Amino acid sequence: MEHLTTETLARLVDDVPDTKEGAHLVECSTCASELEALTNQTRALGSLPELLPPRGDWGVLEARLRSEGLLEDSGTLARLGLARTPSWVRMAASFLLFAVGAVSGATWADRAYDDSGSVAMAEASSLDDAAAAVQAAERTYVQAMSQYREMAARSGTDLDSSDPISRYAALEHLVLVSQAAVRQAPGDPFLNGFLASALAERDAAARLVSTNTGGWF
Amino acid sequence: MTDGMTPTTDKHLLARASEGDPRAIRTLYDRFSPRVYAVVRRIAGDDDLAQDYAQEAWIRAIRALPTFRGDARFSTWLHRIAVNAALQAVRKAETRRKREAPAVDDMMNTDVAVAPSHGDAFLQQRLSKALDELPDGMRRVLILHDVEGYTHEEIGDVLGVTAGTSKSQLSKARAKMREMLCALDGELREQGVESWSI
Secondary structure, three states: OOOOOHHHHHHOOOOOOOHHHHHHHHHOHHHHHHHHHHHHHHHHHHOOOOOOOOOOHHHHHHHHHHHOOOOOOOHHHHHOOOOOOOHHHHHHHHHHHHHHHHHOOOOOOOEEEOOOOOEEEOOOOOHHHHHHHHHHHHHHHHHHHHHHHHHHHHOOOOOOOOOHHHHHHHHHHHHHHHHHHHHHOOOOHHHHHHHHHHHHHHHHHHHHHHHHOOOOO | OOOOOOHHHHHHHHHHHHOOOHHHHHHHHHHHHHHHHHHHHHHHOOHHHHHHHHHHHHHHHHHHHHHOOOOOOHHHHHHHHHHHHHHHHHHHHHHHOOOOOOOOOOOOOOOOOOOOOOOOHHHHHHHHHHHHHOOHHHHHHHHHHHHOOOOHHHHHHHHOOOHHHHHHHHHHHHHHHHHHHHHHHHHHHHOOOOOOOO
16 A cells, blocks of 8 residues: 655645545555644644743844934933934943943943942842832943043044044944953843944944945945 | 734834834833744744844834834734844845755654644754754745744745745645654654654
């Protein structure tokens, strides 16, 4: 007796068998059990669970959304008139903040910042705690950005109109440093977000350089 | 599958998200990221690629949010964006390099018992492993039809093939999947592990 092929049996999971196929399935227990196994396989595939994205995924996405202007600026930045600050300047401020944290010996994960801007370990036990932690981090971030602007002003750099090649070089440096940091702490959402921003800004700067230089880049 | 959103919160939340409100977007992400990640992960067949594809899907969705009119459920709309983003990324990757599926002996193993075991983590693990090793074209059709519940007409639209081609590919994919699961079972038996989930 010639068995039905697996492909035919796979089709019969959805389709009604024709007369010949039906007769064979009645007589052949091997093919009947194989069809049942294929039906169970199909059912099992339909029951596969949803999958959680990797830890830190939101941080990377948030950074990309911000770099593409799809997330609105936070209220604090807008109130302080810093909402229009170029995103690469904000990134540099973030980097400064990160560097300060690293130098002060902060751990890589589960960081929070207290009101004075120093790094502190904290765990939010309620929504209010979490909101307060976010606000504190935001204040520290704004302080770092202002500090970065002052540093740039002292060195005579115009942050809003610096030449694209210098900007590209600076961003390339930031990418290298942040890649090294991510290698140290691959699961850290802050670092991953920072790296994603740096990569996006660097690529944008590269495109700008390419355009300004007649496409040689 | 439920949408995960109630009509009252739905409109308000989506309106805020389409304006770029970070909290609204985060809420959408928290609710739907497992579904988005699951479908792109299965299409990608790889964790690293899946993360990239999922990110791309979310960027596209947030960018397109102002055009969402509510004709379909948000989850359906988002799911379609995720599938398209993943398929497009896979096609791009294919132009760079062709992946070869591992060869599997052409055999029909009838020794495997037929008891289904839904919710069985071990079975899910085996199915996921076999899915990852399935040739790309077969995997796409199998995932869209058997995992995600697309019709052959919908698969035709998404993949740019006829419904007949989709149907034919599905039969081949199921058969291949069956062979691969049998081969996996054989390997496990050789290692002394009893495996008869399907």
